Amino acid sequence: MSKELLHQISVCVERGKVNKSAPFPPDMKEQDGADELTSHAIDLGVSADLILSEGLVPGMERIGVKFRENRVFVPEVLMAAKAMTAGMNHLRPFFQSGEVKRKGIFIIGTVMGDLHDIGKNLLGMMVEGAGWEVIDLGVDVPSSKYISALEEYPNAFIGLSCLLTTTMLNMGKIVEDIQAVKPETKILIGGAPVTDDFKNKIGADWYSADPQGAVEYLNKQ
Amino acid sequence: MLTPRENFLRTLRRQGFEWTPIDYWLCDSKIHDFENRYGHRDYKSFFEMDHRWVKIFEKTGSPELKAGIVNSPYFDNEELPDSTEFDVWGIGHSKGSEAAYHMTRMHHPLKGVTDADLIARYPLPSFDPKENSFMINEVKKIHNNGLAVICDLQMTIWEISWYLRSMEELIIDIMMGDEKARIILDRTTEYACQKARFYAQSGVDVLSLGDDIGTQAGPMIGMDMWEEWLKPRHKKVIDAAREVNPDILVFYHSCGHYTPFIPGLLEIGVDILNPIQPECMNFNEVHDLYGDKASFWGTLGSQQLIPFGTKEEIREEVHNRINTCGEKGGIVLGPSHLVEPEVPLDNLIAMKDATRELYKRTI
Ligand code: B12
Numbered sequence: 001m002s003k004e005l006l007h008q009i010s011v012c013v014e015r016g017k018v019n020k021s022a023p024f025p026p027d028m029k030e031q032d033g034a035d036e037l038t039s040h041a042i043d044l045g046v047s048a049d050l051i052l053s054e055g056l057v058p059g060m061e062r063i064g065v066k067f068r069e070n071r072v073f074v075p076e077v078l079m080a081a082k083a084m085t086a087g088m089n090h091l092r093p094f095f096q097s098g099e100v101k102r103k104g105i106f107i108i109g110t111v112m113g114d115l116h117d118i119g120k121n122l123l124g125m126m127v128e129g130a131g132w133e134v135i136d137l138g139v140d141v142p143s144s145k146y147i148s149a150l151e152e153y154p155n156a157f158i159g160l161s162c163l164l165t166t167t168m169l170n171m172g173k174i175v176e177d178i179q180a181v182k183p184e185t186k187i188l189i190g191g192a193p194v195t196d197d198f199k200n201k202i203g204a205d206w207y208s209a210d211p212q213g214a215v216e217y218l219n220k221q
Numbered sequence: 222m223l224t225p226r227e228n229f230l231r232t233l234r235r236q237g238f239e240w241t242p243i244d245y246w247l248c249d250s251k252i253h254d255f256e257n258r259y260g261h262r263d264y265k266s267f268f269e270m271d272h273r274w275v276k277i278f279e280k281t282g283s284p285e286l287k288a289g290i291v292n293s294p295y296f297d298n299e300e301l302p303d304s305t306e307f308d309v310w311g312i313g314h315s316k317g318s319e320a321a322y323h324m325t326r327m328h329h330p331l332k333g334v335t336d337a338d339l340i341a342r343y344p345l346p347s348f349d350p351k352e353n354s355f356m357i358n359e360v361k362k363i364h365n366n367g368l369a370v371i372c373d374l375q376m377t378i379w380e381i382s383w384y385l386r387s388m389e390e391l392i393i394d395i396m397m398g399d400e401k402a403r404i405i406l407d408r409t410t411e412y413a414c415q416k417a418r419f420y421a422q423s424g425v426d427v428l429s430l431g432d433d434i435g436t437q438a439g440p441m442i443g444m445d446m447w448e449e450w451l452k453p454r455h456k457k458v459i460d461a462a463r464e465v466n467p468d469i470l471v472f473y474h475s476c477g478h479y480t481p482f483i484p485g486l487l488e489i490g491v492d493i494l495n496p497i498q499p500e501c502m503n504f505n506e507v508h509d510l511y512g513d514k515a516s517f518w519g520t521l522g523s524q525q526l527i528p529f530g531t532k533e534e535i536r537e538e539v540h541n542r543i544n545t546c547g548e549k550g551g552i553v554l555g556p557s558h559l560v561e562p563e564v565p566l567d568n569l570i571a572m573k574d575a576t577r578e579l580y581k582r583t584i
Contacts (some may be wrong), residue, residue: 016396022397023397023398024396024397024398070438070439070440072443073439073440073441073442073443073446074392074436074441074442075392075395075396075442075443075446076443078389078392078393078396079393079396082393112318112320112321113317113318113320113321113322113324114321114324115317115321115324115325115326115327118388119436121389139317139326140317140318140320140321140326142318142320164561165523165524165525165528165529165561165563166322166561166562166563167320169563170320192436192437192500192524193437193500193524193525209437209438210438
């Protein structure tokens, strides 16, 4: 019974079915969404841990893979993230009480000089949907801001996003600055002009062209 | 010898050409570099461009919004930085860090608005045809100098709507069937139609439309959404211009990968595809498929080739493009986006020189 329910939750996340009144997706009209089903699962006594790991996370993972394969696009991912958030909201008390633990902390930001944020936001949604806590420093973020966030969350991973060749050059500087203070920090980089070669050149730890790649890397740590 | 305008229009109509036209847009800091080197700012003449861009004068729909009035129902209680300036749409732009150069951060007036009525009443900009009657003379003047005229109607409907509402909320409105999406898109479309008509009446040669529907790795949105929400609205704008001047050429810009949308764009009357970002789309493939129905503009990579390429690499790519297009022409060469601070001026010169090396008469 709970297995079926968890599967339904994952389908709601994958398809972006937020709640009963949401008209999207059209073929799921009038059905319960991630909101109602998560709340129902909690009422039935399903552990918050299971709801996260067997419901919300697999749903986000499936949409992440589809997105990587260009089978769905930004709108579908936004809807999935919205459904995930609707479910996640019911889990907040369990995160606060410590009953459910996140896998770790991921600090993200678009690098200094760059104000593109759509890709960075999607990355944040996907990683959060994979069970991580995401701290979003916003756009145009200088080294000092990443470093002070690291002081607050010393074991966090860092994700740098950049969309412009102009600001790609700043990425190397930021990696250098972070490594000068905390050489053991793992730094992931991405964004339109970034490549694996570039990652090697600036000494970052991981590059991926899509958020799912970052999720896979983080989950292996 | 053809005038630049004749050459420009012939190549865009794929009727043969004498030289391959080029188009550059320099960012402020690059214009500054240019001025330091050459003592003037007229880079368009310096690079012998065959055309000039024109833009009408628009007025904000709300002086209050433009002044950034605090107690408006818009801007979602967002604290706007002191440096925020407002464009005619009431969209806020605040300064980035020094590293951001000319680039600004956008603040969306309709973000967080839940009342559809507020969206229906949101003060859009307007333009007064009388105040813009200079446009006819300006177009004539450029024509008399032998040059072609292209007008700027980019951020036509989709982008301007997302700038007003924020991309995330506009997309969610669309997906949820919320009437707010329809209201914003209909209003921006209606305004774009008015401008398109006016430009056509003023005698411009090319109408440039643009709305980003591509990203580095693939389309930004699915085909269903594009077909239902954007394609018919873009068609309206094109039709509005063509009712006045059936011969006006229509240019469409989208960054990123948008190959799947090309057949639909051609169907609604687009003639010129820009920029065909080569890091995201394969130019030769696109040319093979659509080179007999469309012309191209841009096509040289802003992410690799133009900022970091050697002069030799640039020369080779320029020659490739001109040769791929062949005798009939059908290409205006340029970087796939604005020329950013990291681009060496010498690369632009190398690019232009390379187009002139294959200077030929194919008519
Ligand atoms: C949308 C867009 C904009 C929007 C941005 C809106 C916003 N709030 O972000 C607007 C219109 C405002 C804009 C403005 C500009 N843009 Co722009 N923009 C784009 C466009 C079309 C799509 C970018 C996008 O959002 N994609 C969707 C997201 C989902 O994809 P993504 O960002 O690539 O991120 C994905 C992956 O890269 C990855 N990822 C991203 N970050 C990270 C981080 C990590 C750690 C990992 C693992 C993965 C990862 O995950 C994401 C999801 O898959 C691109 C075209 C392109 N080829 O990418 C141009 C593009 C990036 N822009 C470009 C330019 C030049 C500009 C401007 C400078 C133009 C100007 N002079 O005004 C301004 C400057 C903006 C600024 N102030 O910083 C150029 C850059 C060229 C260059 N030299 O590098 C591009 C490539 C277009 C082109 N024709 O060349 N832009």
